[in-house]
Amino acid sequence: MSTINLLKIVAILDKYKPKLYITEPCEILKWNYITMNQTEFSSNCLYIGKLSSVCDIVSSLNTNLILYEDCNIPELDLEESLSNIILLISDCDAEHISNQIQSLFIDKQRLGSCAIKILKACQQGYNTQQLLDLGYEMLKNPLLLVDISLCFIAHSGGNTIKDEPLWEWTLSKGYVTEEYVKSIMVYDFDNYTDNNADSIEIPLSFWNNELMHHRQLVGRVIHGNKPMSYLKLLEYNQPITECDEEILVMICNVLALTMKDPNITNPSSNSLVDSFLTALLNEKLYDHDAIEERTRLFGLKLYENLFVITIKTENRPINDQLYFLKRIYQNYFNRQTVVIYHGQIVVIFDTMSKELFTDQTLPVFQDLLNKNNCIAGISKIFYHLYDLPEYYKQSMSCLYLGDLFKIDQPILNYDNYIIPHMIVHLHGETNIHNLIHPVVQTLKEMDEKKGTDFLNTLLTYINHNQNITLTSKTLHLHYNTVKYRIKRIEEISNIDFSNSETIFHICLSSKVLKILEFF
CATH class of the missing domain: 3.30.70.270 (Reverse transcriptase/Diguanylate cyclase domain)
Incomplete structure (x- = not known):
């Protein structure tokens, strides 16, 4: 199971200026509130409660405690206790502190879940692009991988970005702008020359917001303590958390293994x-x-x-x-x-x-x-x-x-275009005039001879599922006018509007007529 080091919990409580009685930092498996008259405490758990609830037994406990100072207790009892004790003033926001600690455990669980997914991806032989797709799925923000010269290698989610010119430039051109190169050279590369690369511990990730509209977290893909490439996480869809940063570093570590494999090719050229x-x-x-x-x-x-x-x-x-x-x-x-x-x-x-x-x-x-x-x-x-x-x-x-x-x-x-393609293909094999339904041909000839608009009315009526109201609105005609026309069409052609084959044939005929205009 995932654990959290006690010092990480101490760090998030630092702003409350706690009194610390730490005997030995340990890994915390879970946390609970101290219950009334509780006497049993686990050494790998963290307990939160009032000092008064354990003041009589605190010196004999061997556990981890966050206590709100609601009573006085001899300093010696706290100092001699085998427990790790974090003492807070009583008017601290207890609910907020509990939520922060719970968030730590939720993030740790998420890290464990993501680590399993990444491990399975390694076992299945994911390539660079598939790893980035997995990263985008987990982090919910766009990822961009560039090589050490800042030339494009791969991305995931980048094609959804509309208001980040530097990313849009990189995705379309395959490299970053000269202006950006100058800014990041000053910020990043000057410290990592061949002479000192082996002696400097390179940070695994850093924030780089130069010339950006959004914040950007950059993870280093490192092999032999030297950067091979950079994986950029853009804070575009949602805020980037510390947990996201740890996941980004995990992905970078796997990419380092993938990209040093000579059998893995650059996805942009093969x-x-x-x-x-x-x-x-x-x-x-x-x-x-x-x-x-x-x-x-x-x-x-x-x-x-x-x-x-x-x-x-x-x-x-x-x-x-x-x-x-x-x-x-x-x-x-x-x-x-x-x-x-x-x-x-x-x-x-x-x-x-x-x-x-x-x-x-x-x-x-x-x-x-x-x-x-x-x-x-x-x-x-x-x-x-x-x-x-x-x-x-x-x-x-x-x-x-x-x-x-x-x-x-x-x-x-x-x-x-499936049906138009079929009709055009048939045009080379047969006379597609023969595909036109007699009703359509009759109404077309009548419209041409007498200046009526029966065919257009029929097709509009069918397209609106034989709804006179919708047809009249589309044609900008009175309801009764459309009703009259439909009745006349029935008289002229004896059309059966309940016959689905007839309706389909008429719709097909309308497409044939449109296509014939281009031949």
Whole structure:
């Protein structure tokens, strides 16, 4: 079980100016209030209560006590006691003190729980990115890992940040600003030269708020008493506590083991993985067992849910621009599974969630695309790398349909274009005019001949689940006008509004009509 050193408890009580009678600092397992007429006390527990409740037996006890001085007692009794005694004046805020001590034990329990999670992550061979994802899950604040030269390695949660320019710069450019380098060089690096690095005990973490809008705690990833990299925790979503600082240091210690392993590659650059993914996209590698074996050999550890995101620029880029864009999207997505393929950026994004974006991350990605004059096509969710070619084609279909329909949106999701894609595909195989329901064709011809608006009324009525009130509001017509039109449509076409197949066919017909406008 987790314990707390008595001196840590003494430290949080220092502002109350306690009288201390400490025989030997020990590890405290738990705490309790002193009960009436209590005579049994454990040596590894802390007890809180009034001095008067133990004044007759205090000299004979061997335990740990926080006592409120509500009576007089010979000083010698306290000095000769085998117990560790912290004596406070009687008018201290007892409830606040108890809450502080309880918080210490809660934090210690949390540390123990996090330590177990981190240990399991080590046993499971987590890579750098997965460790940062775990850290973000535990700390609830964004994490950014940079190397000793302050160049980007990985991040978790950084794509939700909107008002921290230095982080946004680092994630998009891959390095920090020169201004920041100068500020931190003065603050940090001057003390740790090769001549004295072995003789100086380097702090495991420090606060660095230079040029920042939010406070930032920096943990050192150290090997051989020399920093290898820096893990930054941004105080963005919630305050950073002392417990958070200890968890950050634990993560840094594990990263030091991970990053010194020559088999662990930098997640921002891996030509072997690029070649593997390109082979999959080219369908040169299709054996399922072989694909899974290479995934393991290449250290490609992916979460279970996969998406393909194909990103193209509005103007045809030169190679230098493509590699620059690749780095931008590698930094944003925090994945090594980003390749240049047929002049476009292809991202294989793995996630624990069934949803690719949240309400917070979607606008950030849209802004990034707009800033770089890019458009993204996104596939449906899939679960195995051997299915990559099929889902890559879905993302490409999004981009094709976006061009065809002149859609002015930076993100095109295949979920929204499945039926249009089917219709466009059929257009190359058959005359899609034949897909139009006779009712739709009849009303369309009547509208063109007589200037009526029956077809639009019908489609609006169906889109509003055959609700006349909602239809009239949408069309800005009187209720009775819409009611009359629906009655006339029934007379003209003999439509059966209770037939779900008919309704679906009419909806499909409306999509066919819209698509025919582009051919």
